[in-house]
Amino acid sequence: MCSSDLSILAPVLVTSAVKGIGLRGLLDAIVRYLPSPNEVRPVVAGDGKGGTAQVMPDPSGPLLVRVFKTAADPFVGRLTYLRVLSGTLRSQGHAWNASRGEDERIGQLLLLHGKEQEPIAELEAGEIGAVAKLTVTETGDTLASKEKPFVMAPLSFPEPMLVQGIEPQTKQDLDKMGPALQRMLEEEPTVRLERSEAGEQILRTMGEAHTAVILERLKRKFGAAIVTHTPKVPYKETIRGKAQVHGRYKKQTGGHGMFGDVWLELEPNPGAGVEFGERVVGGSVPRNFFPGVEKGIRETAAEGVLAGYPLSDFKATLYDGSFHPVDSNELSFKIAASMALKDGVPQAKPALLEPIMNVTIRVPEASLGRSEEHTSELQSLAYLVCRLLLEK
Numbered sequence: 354m355c356s357s358d359l360s361i362l363a364p365v366l367v368t369s370a371v372k373g374i375g376l377r378g379l380l381d382a383i384v385r386y387l388p389s390p391n392e393v394r395p396v397v398a399g400d401g402k403g404g405t406a407q408v409m410p411d412p413s414g415p416l417l418v419r420v421f422k423t424a425a426d427p428f429v430g431r432l433t434y435l436r437v438l439s440g441t442l443r444s445q446g447h448a449w450n451a452s453r454g455e456d457e458r459i460g461q462l463l464l465l466h467g468k469e470q471e472p473i474a475e476l477e478a479g480e481i482g483a484v485a486k487l488t489v490t491e492t493g494d495t496l497a498s499k500e501k502p503f504v505m506a507p508l509s510f511p512e513p514m515l516v517q518g519i520e521p522q523t524k525q526d527l528d529k530m531g532p533a534l535q536r537m538l539e540e541e542p543t544v545r546l547e548r549s550e551a552g553e554q555i556l557r558t559m560g561e562a563h564t565a566v567i568l569e570r571l572k573r574k575f576g577a578a579i580v581t582h583t584p585k586v587p588y589k590e591t592i593r594g595k596a597q598v599h600g601r602y603k604k605q606t607g608g609h610g611m612f613g614d615v616w617l618e619l620e621p622n623p624g625a626g627v628e629f630g631e632r633v634v635g636g637s638v639p640r641n642f643f644p645g646v647e648k649g650i651r652e653t654a655a656e657g658v659l660a661g662y663p664l665s666d667f668k669a670t671l672y673d674g675s676f677h678p679v680d681s682n683e684l685s686f687k688i689a690a691s692m693a694l695k696d697g698v699p700q701a702k703p704a705l706l707e708p709i710m711n712v713t714i715r716v717p718e719a720s721l722g723r724s725e726e727h728t729s730e731l732q733s734l735a736y737l738v739c740r741l742l743l744e745k
Contacts, residue, residue: 390479396438398495401451401502408439408503412477416440416448417503418496425536425574429470429485432463435496436481439503442496443475451504452494460484492542510542513557517564518585520554522578533575537567550587550663587708590657590664594702595620600693602685613685614638615646616673617693619701623666627654631671638674638686645683646671649690658698659705667701669694 366382368375390410398417400406408417422434435442442448444462449455463483464471476482490496493508521527534546544567545557558564564581571577596619604611615638622628629647631638638646654664671690714735 398503398505410439410478412441414439415501416498418442419505420490420492420494423492423539432483432485433487433490434483437476437478439478441475441477448496449499449502450490450494451497451502453489455489457487457490460486513543513545513559515558515560516584517556517581518553519556519579519581522580526578529577533571533577537571549584551585553584555584588662589706590659590662591666591704591706592701593621593704596697596701598693598697600689602689610680611685612677612680613689614675615671615689615693618670618672619697620668622668626665627651628668633671642683642686645686646690649687650694653691653694658695659703
């Protein structure tokens with residue numbers, strides 16, 4: 354296939370890995386058309402002293418190995434794929450992880466033929482192989498010798514854009530989910546696992562097909578069945594007015610009872626999260642109960658009052674209350690403060706905050722028009738882009 358620039362030739366080979374069609378032709382083309390290590394340019398690597406060095410693909414040269422993939426093998430454990438760019442890497446030896454500054458013991462080297470693994474004594478410059486159970490080495494690291502600690506620039510991966518909420522399919526999958534996701538992250542540098550502000554586990558991938566492959570691998574290799582869903586919108590709750598509220602908790606049992614009594618003043622505090630203050634006078638609430646009051650306010654705010662979203666940007670001030678010399682304790686005042694906050698938020702003009710997204714749309718100058726009609730079309734396009742982003 355030729356592009357408009359006739360100096361560029363891009364051969365296209367049609368194959369099917371599932372049906373085994375065209376694979377021999379692909380391998381023959383690789384041997385015939387792709388350059389051997391001796392025909393490529395020298396590798397540029399850092400020399401460990403702040404400079405750079407050009408390293409040739411010489412089996413007798415200094416050791417330089419690039420780790421490009423990590424996988425979890427059900428039989429041998431953690432399997433590290435690597436390519437020797439210079440020197441010779443030997444089984445049952447040692448190499449210096451120049452990326453992390455640590456020594457790494459090299460176990461049995463393997464040549465991979467599909468699912469089959471062939472033990473090999475050494476890998477020379479230009480060869481690709483694998484080794485199991487490396488301790489500190491991760492994808493993108495450089496292995497070299499301690500005497501010449503060449504290090505290559507880290508691999509660059511695109512940022513994952515598709516966001517999906519995940520959860521175990523059944524209760525039995527809950528225990529398997531955490532370890533399976535952790536091992537999957539070691540294999541997939543283009544995947545991110547996060548915790549959203551709504552408390553959900555979020556999986557970021559490159560697209561729908563990538564997500565489907567990840568979920569299938571988690572189920573097949575690690576036995577963890579995981580399903581996806583649209584993430585919740587991370588709303589927040591707040592207040593826009595002031596209120597003075599009373600919370601009183603009293604419980605009498607056969608022995609010591611529980612007693613806590615607080616008066617709180619609630620007021621907006623934009624941009625400051627949750628803030629606790631006190632101006633108690635006369636010892637109506639002893640200072641040793643202040644931590645309980647603050648804990649009750651913060652824990653209730655984290656759970657939300659209106660719709661189960663975090664309550665934020667407000668200040669709660671303890672200004673009065675009472676206590677019992679025997680029955681009062683920190684837990685009693687924690688419960689009383691929680692009751693006061695739940696009663697006070699509906700009185701303080703509560704509101705639901707929606708997330709705000711800043712979007713920058715750049716249009717090449719050559720595509721800008723001078724007419725009002727063209728400007729209107731660009732504005733409509735920008736509006737559609739924003740709508741699509743919000744729907745995602």
